[in-house]
Amino acid sequence: MKLFVLNGPNLNMLGIREPDIYGAQTYSDLEKFVRNVCEREDIEVEVFQSNHEGVLVDTIQSAYGNADGIVINPAAYTHTSVAILDALKAVALPTVEVHLSDVSQREDFRQISYPAMACLEQIKGLGFQGYEKAILLLKEHLAKTI
Ligand code: DQA
Numbered sequence: 001m002k003l004f005v006l007n008g009p010n011l012n013m014l015g016i017r018e019p020d021i022y023g024a025q026t027y028s029d030l031e032k033f034v035r036n037v038c039e040r041e042d043i044e045v046e047v048f049q050s051n052h053e054g055v056l057v058d059t060i061q062s063a064y065g066n067a068d069g070i071v072i073n074p075a076a077y078t079h080t081s082v083a084i085l086d087a088l089k090a091v092a093l094p095t096v097e098v099h100l101s102d103v104s105q106r107e108d109f110r111q112i113s114y115p116a117m118a119c120l121e122q123i124k125g126l127g128f129q130g131y132e133k134a135i136l137l138l139k140e141h142l143a144k145t146i
Helices: 027-040 053-063 075-079 082-091 129-145
Strands: 002-007 044-049 069-073 095-099 121-124
Touching (some): 027 044, 095 129, 121 129
Parallel strands (some): 069 095, 095 121
């Protein structure tokens, strides 16, 4: 079982950016956390981060034939990107959307998620644990389908 874990813009600034919202841990801590969960669960993983919408679209497309599922935190592109939604629909892989913060309790403009329309579930407000929940959810889902 192989997963792609994709992170969008400004998540490379974790630990520096708005620590009151996103916490003190860094992007490299997040990457380690994800790798540890996957190792424990015997899942192969590739972890990506990009600040660029087109690169995220390219990476989603490259998951086709190379991954069984996707965990994605599209960050700000969540609220704007039909291109990311279309890419997820194109590859049609089981996908879970994750947000570190609870977007439902934040600004109005964060209340829309385009990628969520192509996702099994949206997990929000659990910090790094949200990624663990998403990975376990995909593992359970894929165990039934592959
Ligand atoms: C975020 C929430 C988004 O609204 C925001 O633009 C981000 C991070 C989160 O993980 O909580 O960059 O996706």
